[in-house]
Amino acid sequence: MSDSSLELPEAAVRRLESSAFSSGLTVPDFAACLDLGLQPVGLVQGFCVMRWGWYGAGSGYMRGMNPYAPGQQNNSGYAETYRCPHGFVSNEHRMWGQNLEQTWVEEAWSEGYGSAYRRMLDEAVSLGAHGVIGVTDRVNPLADTGTTEFHFLGTAVKVEDGPPPAGGVPWTTYLAGQRLTKSIEAGFMPVAVVATMASVRVWAYCMTEYLMEGSRGWGGPTSPYEVEQVSKAHMAVRQLARKQVRQQLSGDTLHGARIEVVNRELSQGDEVIDCTLRGNRMRRFKDFDDVPPPRPTVRLT
Amino acid sequence: MSANGAIDARAEMLSGAKSLAVASPPSRARGVTSDLSIDEALLLHGAGWEPVDLVCGVSVVSVPIGVWNWGQGEITVASVAHNAAVKGAADQLRDECIKVHGHGVVGVRVQVEVRTHHIDVELVGTAVRPIDAKNLPASPFVSDLSARDFTLLKGAGWMPVGLAFGASFAYAPRRSAGDVMKQKTQNIELTNFTEAMYSARESAMERMQRSALDVGGQGVVQVKVTEGPMHFARHAVGFTAWGTAVRLVAESHQFVQPQVILPLNDAVVAFEAQSLRST
Numbered sequence: 001m002s003d004s005s006l007e008l009p010e011a012a013v014r015r016l017e018s019s020a021f022s023s024g025l026t027v028p029d030f031a032a033c034l035d036l037g038l039q040p041v042g043l044v045q046g047f048c049v050m051r052w053g054w055y056g057a058g059s060g061y062m063r064g065m066n067p068y069a070p071g072q073q074n075n076s077g078y079a080e081t082y083r084c085p086h087g088f089v090s091n092e093h094r095m096w097g098q099n100l101e102q103t104w105v106e107e108a109w110s111e112g113y114g115s116a117y118r119r120m121l122d123e124a125v126s127l128g129a130h131g132v133i134g135v136t137d138r139v140n141p142l143a144d145t146g147t148t149e150f151h152f153l154g155t156a157v158k159v160e161d162g163p164p165p166a167g168g169v170p171w172t173t174y175l176a177g178q179r180l181t182k183s184i185e186a187g188f189m190p191v192a193v194v195a196t197m198a199s200v201r202v203w204a205y206c207m208t209e210y211l212m213e214g215s216r217g218w219g220g221p222t223s224p225y226e227v228e229q230v231s232k233a234h235m236a237v238r239q240l241a242r243k244q245v246r247q248q249l250s251g252d253t254l255h256g257a258r259i260e261v262v263n264r265e266l267s268q269g270d271e272v273i274d275c276t277l278r279g280n281r282m283r284r285f286k287d288f289d290d291v292p293p294p295r296p297t298v299r300l301t
Numbered sequence: 302m303s304a305n306g307a308i309d310a311r312a313e314m315l316s317g318a319k320s321l322a323v324a325s326p327p328s329r330a331r332g333v334t335s336d337l338s339i340d341e342a343l344l345l346h347g348a349g350w351e352p353v354d355l356v357c358g359v360s361v362v363s364v365p366i367g368v369w370n371w372g373q374g375e376i377t378v379a380s381v382a383h384n385a386a387v388k389g390a391a392d393q394l395r396d397e398c399i400k401v402h403g404h405g406v407v408g409v410r411v412q413v414e415v416r417t418h419h420i421d422v423e424l425v426g427t428a429v430r431p432i433d434a435k436n437l438p439a440s441p442f443v444s445d446l447s448a449r450d451f452t453l454l455k456g457a458g459w460m461p462v463g464l465a466f467g468a469s470f471a472y473a474p475r476r477s478a479g480d481v482m483k484q485k486t487q488n489i490e491l492t493n494f495t496e497a498m499y500s501a502r503e504s505a506m507e508r509m510q511r512s513a514l515d516v517g518g519q520g521v522v523q524v525k526v527t528e529g530p531m532h533f534a535r536h537a538v539g540f541t542a543w544g545t546a547v548r549l550v551a552e553s554h555q556f557v558q559p560q561v562i563l564p565l566n567d568a569v570v571a572f573e574a575q576s577l578r579s580t
Contacts, residue, residue, distance in 0.1 A: 035310060036311060036314045037314050130318060159315065160311075161315065162318035163319055165321045166321060166322055166323055166325075167324065171321055179338070179339055182340065183339045184310060184313050185308045185310055186342070187313075188339070211363035211419070212418055214364070214365060214366030222365045223381075224362050224363060224378060224381050224382035226360060226385065226386075226389055227361040227362065227363050230419075231361045234359035234361065235358075235359050239357075242357075245334065246332050249332030249334075250330075250332070251328030251329070252328075253335070254334040254355075255335060255342065256339070258336065259357070261423070279334070281332075283321070283325070285316055285317050286313075286316065293347060294347065296453070296557050296559035297559055297560050297562045299562055299563075300563040
């Protein structure tokens with residue numbers, strides 16, 4: 001297996017060396033796959049279990065790291081700072097707030113996701129596959145251990161009479177069956193499944209705290225008011241995810257994108273916003289054929 | 302494509318595999334992102350449009366303390382906060398669409414969360430534009446219609462112009478102790494309840510229609526209405542109504558004449574291999 005990866009379990013070796021193939025495809029998808037000239041060669045999977053470390057002092061996680069003190073931060077990502085308009089009120093008063101991209105969380109997520117993905121590809125390569133279709137990926141907490149498991153599953157296929165992909169790295173896609181057929185017929189060849197995660201931590205300053213807790217306290221307005229810091233953090237995390245995905249596209253197209261946002265409220269306006277974006281990276285290998293105008297129909301059933 | 306015009310999927314697959322057999326040179330071109338399905342992308346293309354980019358809009362608006370306490374009539378502050386949050390998110394979405402040179406956003410997913418002290422609105426959709434479009438529109442449209450519905454609407458001579466939204470929150474009315482005692486053994490209409498709910502519903506719909514007019518719409522299609530008590534304040538009921546504001550751009554409505562079909566499938570046949578192929 002490739003860099004920093006593990007040896008395959010013995011059972012996996014025996015399964016992959018077996019003369020019978022296995023596949024995660026449904027019967028309709030299996031039939032469509034054969035129709036496309038794709039020969040299933042085996043069910044492949046990849047795992048990685050990551051532990052989220054203690055984000056203590058120095059990691060940029062703990063409150064108390066004043067953004068105004070020089071040399072305190074070493075974060076190359078998005079950061080936006082907010083300053084209290086009231087001056088010194090009390091020690092509890094939040095004199096500053098910050099939206100900070102948690103690059104270390106994003107890197108850890110990418111490492112876990114990438115390792116599991118590479119392990120799935122390793123299995124596919126060992127089967128001599130050209131591609132992996134019907135990929136599913138799950139990112140789940142593993143029991144109650146403070147760990148996260150990344151799991152990939154897909155069906156490795158060979159293109160009948162087709163050449164191996166460049167560099168011997170199989171192409172991958174979430175699609176299978178009729179949807180894959182339509183994509184191919186439309187001139188889009190799957191390149192890879194792509195996914196990225198962006199994470200932004202919101203440290204609320206006094207105004208955000210008041211607004212998110214019900215507009216009270218020092219100068220807190222008593223009418224509806226846009227919570228600028230939180231709105232900006234939400235927009236930023238989505239923009240970061242899209243920017244990161246676009247960097248993986250190299251001019252190709254992302255089809256069927258799915259954007260998921262998880263918001264963990266910590267306290268009094270403080271929160272962590274994680275945004276995951278995944279989809280199929282597709283490459284145009286021919287121009288669109290003219291699609292006949294669709295004909296509206298009414299079913300008499 | 303084969304001689305009879307049908308696409309040879311196997312040959313196309315082979316062409317696709319050959320295109321990946323050679324390493325592509327690194328490209329700095331901006332990739333297209335879209336949450337459309339392949340069916341929707343093909344339909345859009347058939348109508349002369351293409352996806353440009355995935356776009357988002359988010360707005361979080363505060364609700365002051367004490368707003369949800371017992372009272373009478375409409376909870377105006379909450380209604381204002383809700384409408385402000387939707388407008389803020391729609392403006393963000395439109396700004397993102399302009400940045401990527403889109404002419405509008407289709408398939409917008411609307412997610413609204415009403416909390417005790419803030420209302421969060423998230424809009425996500427795909428910016429689209431006519432293929433080979435040169436000029437940008439003055440203001441791109443925002444629509445929660447799917448690409449399929451957009452294509453159908455366009456074919457009928459109409460265009461979406463914006464998202465129409467209206468919300469109204471009201472206190473469930475209280476009866477006096479005397480009324481409660483008097484009505485305990487009666488089967489009667491609680492007219493104050495009826496009137497309050499009726500009025501709140503109408504307010505939400507009226508606001509939706511007004512917002513449609515504000516963006517230059519002549520009507521609203523695919524209106525969704527939600528209602529229900531707030532989970533944190535059971536005595537307060539929220540009503541929302543939203544849809545896509547549309548405008549006739551052709552000289553007159555183009556009649557879409559659907560072909561009537563009567564499927565003769567045997568209901569017992571659950572799987573038919575031929576149905577796997579697109580036609």
